[in-house]
Amino acid sequence: MxxxxxxxxxxxxxxxxxxxxxxxxxxxxxxxxxxxxxxxxxxxxxxxxxxxxxxxxxxxxxxxxxxxxxxxxxxxxxxxxxxxxxxxxxLAGYLARKRLGRPHVTLKLAMSLDGCIALADGTSQWVTGAVARAHVHSRRAKADAILVGGGTWRADAPRLDVRLPGLEDRSPERWLLTSEPCPDGFRAIAFPDAVMEMAEVQYLYVEGGAQTAASFLAADLVDRLEIYRAPVLIGAGLRAVGDIGLDELDGAHGRWELAEQAQLGSDTFTAYRRLR
Ligand SMILES: NC(=O)C1=CN([C@@H]2O[C@H](COP(=O)(O)OP(=O)(O)OC[C@H]3O[C@@H](n4cnc5c(N)ncnc54)[C@H](OP(=O)(O)O)[C@@H]3O)[C@@H](O)[C@H]2O)C=CC1
Ligand SMILES: Nc1c(N[C@@H]2O[C@H](COP(=O)(O)O)[C@@H](O)[C@H]2O)[nH]c(=O)[nH]c1=O
Missing domain, CATH: 3.40.140.10 (Cytidine Deaminase, domain 2)
Structure with missing residues (x-):
């Protein structure tokens, strides 16, 4: 409700x-x-x-x-x-607003077995298959806002809407992390202050790319990670997450716990929740 x-x-x-x-x-x-x-x-x-x-x-x-x-x-x-x-x-969205004063943030990444989200030249369509991509649309439908970085906009000109029969009217508001002029249909957003200020947003869905993922992770603004993994190897591609400023392994442990797993066609879906 x-x-x-x-x-x-x-x-x-x-x-x-x-x-x-x-x-x-x-x-x-x-x-x-x-x-x-x-x-x-x-x-x-x-x-x-x-x-x-x-x-x-x-x-x-x-x-x-x-x-x-x-x-x-x-x-x-x-x-x-x-x-x-x-x-x-x-109640994750409500609880994040009350306890953290910001939306509940899900970071979604669709990657290869070796952790790449695109080829080195930026080509990324598609890493995952049709079933996993339909699942992404069902996740988009649960969000109030969806966000990508300017690099993803320039590489993909994504639609970021919900294209599942019967759920088309559930497309979230589309936000872009960029210093460039914002295309029609998107709202430009500055990082990280604007994320904190999204008072009307309970659920934010971040769809990459690598630099944007790193920005949210480094600022500890991700509450749920949703990883789609396709049985492909990319090798020297674009790593899913850029630099998050980690300098010792101890600090990487104990932060995430398994929340959900599913097989989606030939791809796997694994969600983790941030332990706080
Ligand atoms: N397989 C998958 O799941 C996905 C793959 N991709 C692929 O990833 C590639 C794009 O990723 P990437 O190059 O890392 O780019 P991003 O999409 O992460 O965009 C980077 C841009 O976002 C803005 N930005 C990011 N962090 C900040 C910050 N902290 N403060 C201010 N602005 C910020 C800047 O925009 P600006 O320069 O405009 O000011 C920056 O140049 C593409 O090839 C795309 O196809 C993308 C999404 C998902
Ligand atoms: N490449 C890739 C994804 N890429 C994400 O999907 C966006 C495209 O959305 P749309 O234009 O609405 O179809 C793209 O910009 C990027 O954020 N997603 C996935 O589930 N699997 C994939 O292999």
């Missing part, structure tokens, strides 16, 4: 009818603040009288943090946090 009101609790309680005595499961701690658009979700739940509310993630919003749960407990409703990776993942 899109942000704003009504919150999910209001909709779910309306749909469920009588929940007296039941156990209610929610991803995010029910909010404790009302707005002109509706009452606090904790108050709605108190009124609905479930026996128990199970929460996946405590709300980092200072208006709610802990007080949503407290309000339920005070009303005699058992309220527990059952930490859940799935709940956290489903």
């Amino acid at each position: 899109a942000g704003g009101r009504p919150h999910a609790e209001a909709v779910a309680l309306e749909a469920a009818g009588d929940v007296a005595g039941a156990t209610v499961y929610v991803t995010l701690e029910p909010c404790a603040h009302s707005s002109h658009r509706g009452p606090a979700c904790a108050d709605l739940l108190v009124e609905a009288r479930p026996a128990r509310v199970v929460v996946g993630v405590e709300d980092p919003d200072p208006r709610t943090a802990g007080s949503g749960l407290a309000r339920l407990s005070q009303a005699g409703i058992r309220a527990d946090i059952l930490p859940s990776t799935e709940a956290r993942e489903s």
Whole structure:
């Protein structure tokens, strides 16, 4: 559901009818603040009288943090946090905005077995196959904004839209990291301040190239890495990630954990989440 009101609790309680005595499961701690658009979700739940509310993630919003749960407990409703990776993942954009003050950033790279995203002359279409590229479009559809560097724009003149039947209207806003004049249909963005300022963006999808990937990684602005790997060798090509200023291996360990894996035609898809 899109942000704003009504919150999910209001909709779910309306749909469920009588929940007296039941156990209610929610991803995010029910909010404790009302707005002109509706009452606090904790108050709605108190009124609905479930026996128990199970929460996946405590709300980092200072208006709610802990007080949503407290309000339920005070009303005699058992309220527990059952930490859940799935709940956290489903709220990744909201949590990044609240905790880090910026969008949740996914860096996607489509590379060869030996870690190249293009030939040395810049040719990159295509490294991965049709199934993996369709998967990329499904990922684009989940983003609020998509970003590439000026080098990618000059090499590929990419469309960066969603071309999956039925999802065409889910194309994200297109942003370009460049000091050059911006082409029509794109918004120029300065690094890194503008990334932090994208107040209306919860999910940012960065599609390369190598220098842009390095800029985001060096600034520790990547929360999720999505790597598509094709069974091809390129050799002396363009390495997927430019210089990230790493000077000792110890600093490279313990930063990423496996989040998801899939086989997509002859290519593999592996996603990693940044440990913070
Ligand atoms: N296989 C794949 O997944 C992909 C392959 N590619 C390939 O990669 C190649 C392009 O990669 P690459 O040459 O590394 O270029 P990039 O696409 O990373 O663009 C580099 C440009 O982005 C801007 N930029 C990047 N970082 C910063 C920063 N920190 N501050 C300000 N501006 C910044 C600058 O733009 P400017 O110079 O305009 O000011 C810079 O010249 C192409 O061959 C393309 O086909 C690209 C994307 C994905
Ligand atoms: N070469 C390459 C990718 N390249 C990325 O896709 C962009 C092109 O998008 P579009 O114009 O919308 O089709 C291109 O500029 C680059 O960011 N992606 C992949 O999934 N696999 C690939 O092999």
